[in-house]
Amino acid sequence: MERITLAHGDGGELAHKLITDVFVSMFHNDHYAKFDSATLTLGAHELAVTTDSFVVKPLFFPGGNIGKLAVAGTINDLAVVGAVPKVLTCGFIIEEGFSIHDLKTIVQSMAEEAKKANMTIVAGDTKVVERGSADGLYINTTGIGVISRPLDRKICEGDSIIISGSVGDHGVAILVARGELGLVSKVESDCASLYSLIEKAMEASEHIRLMRDPTRGGLATALVEICEDFGVTIELEEERIPIKKEVEGACELLGFDPLYLANEGKVVMIVPKEDEQAVLDALRSQPEGKDATVIGTVRATNKGQLLLRTPLGTTRRLYRLTGLMLPRIC
């Protein structure tokens, strides 16, 4: 009998297959094809809706906790489709014996993060399960936003790929926080809500083609999905992708590729070449975007491949994350 494996949950190839085979095929409608978030029209309003469950382990890590992660993650899912985050719901599954003090700390982080984006938490739910039936706490957050200005979504040859900062920080921070590998590092998770950063970029360019927050599966998987969905080929320049020295070091030690590590406070954008500088300036004017940089270019508009040009001048194709990398990263 076919069974669920941890790799079904890591945002890579198997997760993609599960979503396609089970959820998209059974819930078939145009909205659900994207699964992660959807836009829908309600009267005069174009709404964005997104949902995520958070099972990150450990619950507290350098740079954040599960509550901050949940709210920021939901805000980011809305912001990258050009929506103004409006309302949030949250569902808590709590293991018997969980500390009420820790719960309060986590809920406080959620309230603070929601307030920053001016989001109202409108409804919630708590369930308690017996000791051993959950791992402390799981949180679901669902967000609704109003799309103020839809994205361009017309990717053209020559468009620039911009990342708002270094990749892999969240993945390494979680790995270190687990303490299983005896690894010590000062890397903090980049966990942050990006609504105001993205707002600035959208003010700087009216033609941002597309944005993604490269979470599970990392930068590479997020871009492979864009290449496949839009049939475009993107070429990244390896040397230009910002990676912190500590992240690079930990990845070398552990055999991870930082391009596949989760980020929780980064946005990757496709913008017209002529708007590149304006968007970079806008991003760099904000603390979350100070290391924003151009990392690649849209090369052709019909092949659907993600390519990586190495410092040696060779080019290799990147694929969706396959197999298990890091479970319970978010």
Added chain:
Amino acid sequence: MERITLAHGDGGELAHKLITDVFVSMFHNDHYAKFDSATLTLGAHELAVTTDSFVVKPLFFPGGNIGKLAVAGTINDLAVVGAVPKVLTCGFIIEEGFSIHDLKTIVQSMAEEAKKANMTIVAGDTKVVERGSADGLYINTTGIGVISRPLDRKICEGDSIIISGSVGDHGVAILVARGELGLVSKVESDCASLYSLIEKAMEASEHIRLMRDPTRGGLATALVEICEDFGVTIELEEERIPIKKEVEGACELLGFDPLYLANEGKVVMIVPKEDEQAVLDALRSQPEGKDATVIGTVRATNKGQLLLRTPLGTTRRLYRLTGLMLPRIC
């Protein structure tokens, strides 16, 4: 150190305290005070939003499964505030090793239940946790509806209390399905979406004051909450509350009070006396409402008490569910 207990999750007194102390106080805003669902205005639209996590054990039970329960439960939360269910999101937390066949069966039930209410599933999320970190499968569903006609919400002395059918079926069905008590029973869960039933009732009366779906905490807790929130006193007539013989029998054997057992396909309504018959006729015209009946009356409008008149003519006050009754009932 204060810790979470199973009783914090059963919809009774402790759950109420947790919600008030932790969530409402930290997420403070008018919407969140109700916690379960909220209404908000978006342009010309009045929306209803609700979220629930489902941790029912076992996942399959006579009359339904966790997927049907999740979707029906969300539809009902929207319907009881007078909303037309529109869109649904779902988040899955799956334990490593879970059968993909079972997952497909559950997802299929969700799709069917959503279709019945003409609801579109717009976004989803899957997370996988290691063996032992969850109990098979947990589902969160969040629903958005459009309020077509807001409820009256002005409860008056003399108003009638109507229940759409027998109480306690879901609670007993789950208990029996767990097989822990060696109990055998033919009782099926009443798990069903009530949107079309409620629509019929709203067509029959323009002045339905208020509706609730008496889930966790049962009929008594749902009505105690109304009495407290609106400062009204409600008197129920014990003899008139429909309870199936098998449910009554199981409750006697196990020491449970059916008024506190969860229902997943029942609605309790407060309607003006003069509309009582029209609403009853409308409810009884549908299979889910065939046993609808009047079970009580609003007695005074300022005391905030729920009273039960026994067949002996005595009256006792009912309170919110206290202590642990049945964990993981939904």
